[in-house]
Amino acid sequence: MLDRRFIRSRSDDVRRAIADKGEKFDLDGFLELDERWRELVTETDGLKHRKNLLSEEIGRLKREGRDAGPQMEEVRALSARMEMLDGEAAKLEEELERAQSRIPNVPHSSVPVGHDSSANVEVRRSGEPPKLGFKPLPHWQVGEALGILDLQRASKIAGSGFILLKGLGAKLERALIKLMLDTHTNSHGYTEVWPPVLVKRECLFGTGQLPKLEDDMYLCEKDGIFLNPTAEVPITNMYRGETLEEAALPVKLVGYCPSFRREAGSYGKDTRGIVRVHQFDKVELVKLTTPETSYDELESLRDCAERILQLLGLTYRVMLLCSGDLSFAAAKCYDLEVWAPAEERWLEVSSCSNFESFQARRIGTRYRAAETRKPDYVHTLNGSGLALPRTLIGILENFQTPRGTVRIPEVLVPYMDGLEEIT
RNA sequence: GGAGAGAUGUCCGAGCUGGUCGAAGGAGCACGAUUGGAAAUCGUGUACUCGGGAAACCGGGUCGGGGGUUCGAAUCCCCCUCUCUCCGCCA
Numbered sequence: 001m002l003d004r005r006f007i008r009s010r011s012d013d014v015r016r017a018i019a020d021k022g023e024k025f026d027l028d029g030f031l032e033l034d035e036r037w038r039e040l041v042t043e044t045d046g047l048k049h050r051k052n053l054l055s056e057e058i059g060r061l062k063r064e065g066r067d068a069g070p071q072m073e074e075v076r077a078l079s080a081r082m083e084m085l086d087g088e089a090a091k092l093e094e095e096l097e098r099a100q101s102r103i104p105n106v107p108h109s110s111v112p113v114g115h116d117s118s119a120n121v122e123v124r125r126s127g128e129p130p131k132l133g134f135k136p137l138p139h140w141q142v143g144e145a146l147g148i149l150d151l152q153r154a155s156k157i158a159g160s161g162f163i164l165l166k167g168l169g170a171k172l173e174r175a176l177i178k179l180m181l182d183t184h185t186n187s188h189g190y191t192e193v194w195p196p197v198l199v200k201r202e203c204l205f206g207t208g209q210l211p212k213l214e215d216d217m218y219l220c221e222k223d224g225i226f227l228n229p230t231a232e233v234p235i236t237n238m239y240r241g242e243t244l245e246e247a248a249l250p251v252k253l254v255g256y257c258p259s260f261r262r263e264a265g266s267y268g269k270d271t272r273g274i275v276r277v278h279q280f281d282k283v284e285l286v287k288l289t290t291p292e293t294s295y296d297e298l299e300s301l302r303d304c305a306e307r308i309l310q311l312l313g314l315t316y317r318v319m320l321l322c323s324g325d326l327s328f329a330a331a332k333c334y335d336l337e338v339w340a341p342a343e344e345r346w347l348e349v350s351s352c353s354n355f356e357s358f359q360a361r362r363i364g365t366r367y368r369a370a371e372t373r374k375p376d377y378v379h380t381l382n383g384s385g386l387a388l389p390r391t392l393i394g395i396l397e398n399f400q401t402p403r404g405t406v407r408i409p410e411v412l413v414p415y416m417d418g419l420e421e422i423t
Numbered sequence: 424g425g426a427g428a429g430a431u432g433u434c435c436g437a438g439c440u441g442g443u444c445g446a447a448g449g450a451g452c453a454c455g456a457u458u459g460g461a462a463a464u465c466g467u468g469u470a471c472u473c474g475g476g477a478a479a480c481c482g483g484g485u486c487g488g489g490g491g492u493u494c495g496a497a498u499c500c501c502c503c504u505c506u507c508u509c510c511g512c513c514a
Contacts, residue, residue: 045483055495059442
């Protein structure tokens with residue numbers, strides 16, 4: 001959510017942001033509503049002031065044992081009009097609040113303008129896709145053939161779009177999670193958390209998935225609680241409603257957590273294999289920072305995520321998303337995409353975003369500046385480090401041999417108890 | 424699931440027979456005095472938020488959240504959330 005005063009004073013920037021992100025929002029209507037609300041507030045505040053003065057006087061008169069009849073009469077007379085105006089102001093306020101929460105974040109000045117992924121900018125490539133010297137099998141075929149991936153049985157359990165890993169496949173998943181957590185905690189200084197997977201509505205509103213993406217999430221109706229669509233939600237919401245000391249920043253958290261997505265509206269897309277599934281593991285990086293440092297922290301967060309790809313020896317590229325491809329809440333975002341040679345395409349394994357104060361304002365997470373002692377909203381950032389299924393795809397497709405076996409990336413060998421190849 | 428207790432400012436903690444309570448007292452923090460310097464001591468200051476204003480400042484709101492009673496509520500009533508204790512049930 002943007003600051004109301006910011007929207008007022010920088011309405012042109014906000015209008016441009018809405019257009020650049022391809023969102024629809026009647027900003028002029030909003031500003032008009034705001035104007036009316038402020039007039040109303042000024043008037044009711046004046047009436048309340050008068051009422052407070054009279055009440056004080058009544059108290060004094062009563063204590064002195066004198067008659068306060070006329071004063072009480074005046075207050076009663078005021079009350080009717082006050083209540084009416086107050087109610088109207090409250091209604092406008094609510095309307096404003098609702099509208100305000102639907103205004104997207106403003107892209108950072110370094111973000112290219114464009115309306116879809118074709119306008120994204122490739123920042124760098126880790127190297128060129130390796131030449132395998134044979135036609136690689138798609139990951140689902142390799143996985144099924146080796147008996148480590150069983151999509152038929154997965155759908156027996158939960159329907160299509162779910163993953164069942166077996167034997168060394170399951171172990172590989174676990175090894176990857178451990179490699180990621182170990183690297184981020186030991187080498188990158190993140191604190192490990194293990195959060196709840198079910199999240200409240202207000203958490204989803206806070207990080208910006210709601211109100212826009214309600215249909216993309218699983219809802220446990222009986223309890224009014226959602227299966228989290230990304231670990232960003234529980235982890236960022238850890239500090240909802242809290243004010244931190246500046247000295248405690250940056251907060252750097254890493255958590256392993258399954259994520260759930262209905263993928264409504266993406267039927268027919270990526271139906272083969274495990275590119276797009278309803279439940280997947282993720283190791284997520286989250287940072288809370290001061291406004292001054294958030295863009296440096298974004299670079300370093302992305303470096304941390306990249307580090308995992310480098311350790312695994314996977315080919316990837318870094319994309320700077322254009323305004324139209326940016327999520328509702330993000331101000332700037334880098335995607336990391338791993339090369340999938342069998343499918344001959346790049347797959348997103350991480351989105352590293354800076355939300356500036358957009359989420360913090362919704363969540364109510366602030367920090368107290370060391371010098372001024374004044375509270376201000378923190379900046380929130382997050383990125384996957386990394387999403388597991390597509391990382392797994394990267395390994396199955398890049399590390400397969402002409403015999404159909406899969407070599408274990410060197411860094412994972414210790415995590416696989418010395419195993420060097422899945423045969 | 425049943426019974427009870429509680430939720431107050433950065434923290435601890437009074438107030439809860441309704442009226443100078445935005446809130447005593449303490450801690451912390453900031454500034455000043457004292458000191459060669461520090462500790463200790465003393466003094467002063469120290470919530471957030473919204474509206475108006477260039478600013479000084481003026482005004483509204485806020486004692487877990489929401490509603491009600493009243494001229495007036497931290498204080499009384501109702502609902503919700505969370506925490507704690509006890510009982511029951513269950514991995």
